[in-house]
Amino acid sequence: MDYQNILFAVEDGIATITINRPKALNALNQATVSELKDVVEKVAADKAIKVVIITGAGAKSFVAGADIKEMASKNAAEGREWGQFGQNVFTEIENLPQPVIAAINGFALGGGCELSCACDIRYAAENAKFGQPEVGLGITPGFGGTQRLTRVVGRGHAKELIYTGGMIDAEKAKAIGLVNEVFPQEELMPAAVKLAKKIAKNAPIAVQLSKAAINRGINCDVVTGIAYEAEVFGLCFSTADQKEGMAAFCEKRKATFEGK
Structure with a gap:
């Protein structure tokens, strides 16, 4: 268009x-x-x-x-x-x-x-x-x-x-x-x-999942909201960004995130 x-x-x-x-x-x-x-x-x-x-x-x-x-x-x-x-x-x-x-x-x-x-x-x-x-x-x-x-x-x-x-x-x-x-x-x-x-500059997947958790949680009760938060929190551990972010922290360097 x-x-x-x-x-x-x-x-x-x-x-x-x-x-x-x-x-x-x-x-x-x-x-x-x-x-x-x-x-x-x-x-x-x-x-x-x-x-x-x-x-x-x-x-x-x-x-x-x-x-x-x-x-x-x-x-x-x-x-x-x-x-x-x-x-x-x-x-x-x-x-x-x-x-x-x-x-x-x-x-x-x-x-x-x-x-x-x-x-x-x-x-x-x-x-x-x-x-x-x-x-x-x-x-x-x-x-x-x-x-x-x-x-x-x-x-x-x-x-x-x-x-x-x-x-x-x-x-x-x-x-x-x-x-x-x-x-x-x-x-x-x-x-x-x-x-x-x-x-x-932050991990794109983590930022986007945080947004999803906030938006979904605000429209439901807190118990349902934190249950969803636990799901996206766990999902982050399947990403390369999580491995990079925590490795960079332990190695005292800046992380390089690729959104993967």
């Missing part, structure tokens, strides 16, 4: 996906979500990619929601289908084997906030704004916001954001756990890349 609304680059095992509709504040229309689905599936199948960064083009917006002009004329069936399509793509992002970092460079509203919540780690620029303004348009969040935002920040904060349709700034977002760190705009992408490199 030739991308018209997304930029995609891979360097040193780090993939960068940029939503590229700056004139529309990177709003998500059908074409953009379709392209996002395609690129995410490519990333999932590429074992050379160890970490993913998702960001928005320009200095104003990460993703300022779904494209309202495109949504305005939908009927109930079409609205449900659109919501399910977006949910499915965001679930693919959440379930990518590789860790995903959101570099939030401006507005993260509606679908943009929902996209960030589908990522593993969120870094924000100082000018970032977060919100779920859907109720002011006569709709609910539709790309997973009622579920993922609640899991990230807790019921009280999620309900306040969703019920009021208001916005919060980056520092407030950090205070409630919606973002990990806040940076000046010009430092955001270097910080995200630095984090990605720090993750990428």
Whole structure:
């Protein structure tokens, strides 16, 4: 697929996906979500990619929601289908084997906030704004916001954001756990890349199994979660990376991981 609304680059095992509709504040229309689905599936199948960064083009917006002009004329069936399509793509992002970092460079509203919540780690620029303004348009969040935002920040904060349709700034977002760190705009992408490199130097299989255990465990009881953890912990001992990592530790040298 030739991308018209997304930029995609891979360097040193780090993939960068940029939503590229700056004139529309990177709003998500059908074409953009379709392209996002395609690129995410490519990333999932590429074992050379160890970490993913998702960001928005320009200095104003990460993703300022779904494209309202495109949504305005939908009927109930079409609205449900659109919501399910977006949910499915965001679930693919959440379930990518590789860790995903959101570099939030401006507005993260509606679908943009929902996209960030589908990522593993969120870094924000100082000018970032977060919100779920859907109720002011006569709709609910539709790309997973009622579920993922609640899991990230807790019921009280999620309900306040969703019920009021208001916005919060980056520092407030950090205070409630919606973002990990806040940076000046010009430092955001270097910080995200630095984090990605720090993750990428570790054993890829171990990182990916850790992600799987966290994601699965958070949706079940703790006994089931730790049972799954025991399984992936044991599975690691069948890998060459485990042998290399422990040998390197005992020999007081840096490990060289191959993802095997």
